[in-house]
Amino acid sequence: xxxxxxxxxxxxxxxxxxxxxxxxxxxxxxxxxxxxxxxxxxxxxxxxxxxxxxxxxxxxxxxxxxxxxxxxxxxxxxxxxxxxxxxxxxxxxxxxxxxxxxxxxxxxxxxxxxxxxxxxxxxxxxxxxxxxxxxxxxxxxxxxxxxxxxxxxxxxxxxxxxxxxxxxxxxxxxxxxxxxxxxxxxxxxxxxxxxxxxxxxxxxxxxxxxxxxxxxxxxxxxxxxxxxxxxxxxxxxxxxxxxxxxxxxxxxxxxxxxxxxxxxxxxxxxxxxxxxxxxxxxxxxxxxxxxxxxxxxxxxxxxxxxxxxxxxxxxxxxxxxxxxxxxxxxxxxxxxxxxxxxxxxxxxxxxxxxxxxxxxxxxxxxxxxxxxxxxxxxxxxxxxxxxxxxxxxxxxxxxxxxxxxxxxxxxxxxxxxxxxxxxxxxx
Amino acid sequence: xxxxxxxxxxxxxxxxxxxxxxxxxxxxxxxxxxxxxxxxxxxxxxxxxxxxxxxxxxxxxxxxxxxxxxxxxxxxxxxxxxxxxxxxxxxxxxxxxxxxxxxxxxxxxxxxxxxx
Numbered sequence: 001x002x003x004x005x006x007x008x009x010x011x012x013x014x015x016x017x018x019x020x021x022x023x024x025x026x027x028x029x030x031x032x033x034x035x036x037x038x039x040x041x042x043x044x045x046x047x048x049x050x051x052x053x054x055x056x057x058x059x060x061x062x063x064x065x066x067x068x069x070x071x072x073x074x075x076x077x078x079x080x081x082x083x084x085x086x087x088x089x090x091x092x093x094x095x096x097x098x099x100x101x102x103x104x105x106x107x108x109x110x111x112x113x114x115x116x117x118x119x120x121x122x123x124x125x126x127x128x129x130x131x132x133x134x135x136x137x138x139x140x141x142x143x144x145x146x147x148x149x150x151x152x153x154x155x156x157x158x159x160x161x162x163x164x165x166x167x168x169x170x171x172x173x174x175x176x177x178x179x180x181x182x183x184x185x186x187x188x189x190x191x192x193x194x195x196x197x198x199x200x201x202x203x204x205x206x207x208x209x210x211x212x213x214x215x216x217x218x219x220x221x222x223x224x225x226x227x228x229x230x231x232x233x234x235x236x237x238x239x240x241x242x243x244x245x246x247x248x249x250x251x252x253x254x255x256x257x258x259x260x261x262x263x264x265x266x267x268x269x270x271x272x273x274x275x276x277x278x279x280x281x282x283x284x285x286x287x288x289x290x291x292x293x294x295x296x297x298x299x300x301x302x303x304x305x306x307x308x309x310x311x312x313x314x315x316x317x318x319x320x321x322x323x324x325x326x327x328x329x330x331x332x333x334x335x336x337x338x339x340x341x342x343x344x345x346x347x348x349x350x351x352x353x354x355x356x357x358x359x360x361x362x363x364x365x366x367x368x369x370x371x372x373x374x375x376x377x378x379x380x381x382x383x384x385x386x387x388x389x390x391x392x393x394x395x396x397x398x399x400x401x402x403x404x405x406x407x408x409x410x411x412x413x414x415x416x417x418x419x420x421x422x423x424x425x426x427x
Numbered sequence: 428x429x430x431x432x433x434x435x436x437x438x439x440x441x442x443x444x445x446x447x448x449x450x451x452x453x454x455x456x457x458x459x460x461x462x463x464x465x466x467x468x469x470x471x472x473x474x475x476x477x478x479x480x481x482x483x484x485x486x487x488x489x490x491x492x493x494x495x496x497x498x499x500x501x502x503x504x505x506x507x508x509x510x511x512x513x514x515x516x517x518x519x520x521x522x523x524x525x526x527x528x529x530x531x532x533x534x535x536x537x538x539x540x541x542x543x
Contacts, residue, residue, distance in 0.1 A: 210435050
């Protein structure tokens, strides 16, 4: 019995499982090549024919799935919804992480209905932009990274509560914008660090290929590329280090007024996961490991930074800073024979910068000095929830009798406006 | 648009892609010709199924590494379609060959690598 026509007929039926466009383009050729192969295998007897059919059948499910996945019509439809290829995985994972992380960030403000929909649409738009942003030229990321790094040096102590007595130097709405910028800059740094790593990994891969193909000529050229790579990776590391430093600062300053504690971590962790997934899905070969490390280590480091920062006592930090400042003032006195009239006179010889007290956002030291005396103090309160302020003298040297109490003017002004005798709590 | 001056960006190739491109290096061939050629060039190590071959050919066509020529009539009056390398496909094949040669040269410098 000649089984070849029967096998050929069955193979044609199986070809119908391929997407229509593939059948139209290659169906006849596929059937012809298979027929040729079966005819040749038949010369080797039934075992040869069986081996060929099993080989073809074992490959068939994968080939069909592969063609369905790459199918132009299906992909075109998915592309319309921006969920083609790897992006499906990306959106599913980011949506799941967003559902875990976003509600705690926005809490009751999300509510239900249009706000929730707006949040999800916003997140979808943001993740789409983040996905596409990796294609931006490396120069864009590098120079933006430099600007953001410079911005990260803006003191975290400027993250301030609006309408506070010490913050009359900048009117609303600029204070609110400033808060947002100071909060978002570290997150932007995180994103840029991830894209710099992405670009660096791609560069390493291209250099390896070039060196393999062109040999020594390429390795000389790679010297220049090596420096670029060093700049990129260095900037990426600096951004990450400063991100952690600022995050720690934000958490510490947050302790000084109605702290939100671990909620600080939710958005940065969500962004780190997002960036890690983008790296993991898009980096080739073993460089995917960089994406995996970013995904795991960056959030883990956030917890490591968070724990000491959240447990820090602002009063203790203020005392330590006052101690350093007082040491610098006395150094100045030893050298100049008089006390500095303002603390700024200590900069830069005795102090590179003047640290600030950490009791209230936006405050500075209360300092007054004459030729042979000085007083260093700060506005204090026993707890962030207390509306009652008082001046604390850290150090007083020389004859200060007859002088008004330290921080008197600021404390009086504030207490006239906000102080409450009926406040229940510490005094 | 593919950058003809940078064929390295497409490397490394899968073994199947490399042998398909290699089988077209000496001129156009039809599907069955490529199938047999891959088998011969790889000394029987790689036997592509018809489905795998056409999946790969479709991808190579989409990437402009190969092109399909006008049909001719083969045995039994059936149409046979021929494929040939494009300029891009040729430069990728050369680049991959040079890459593999570099790997072999590197291994040859260490005698143990070939005997381990």
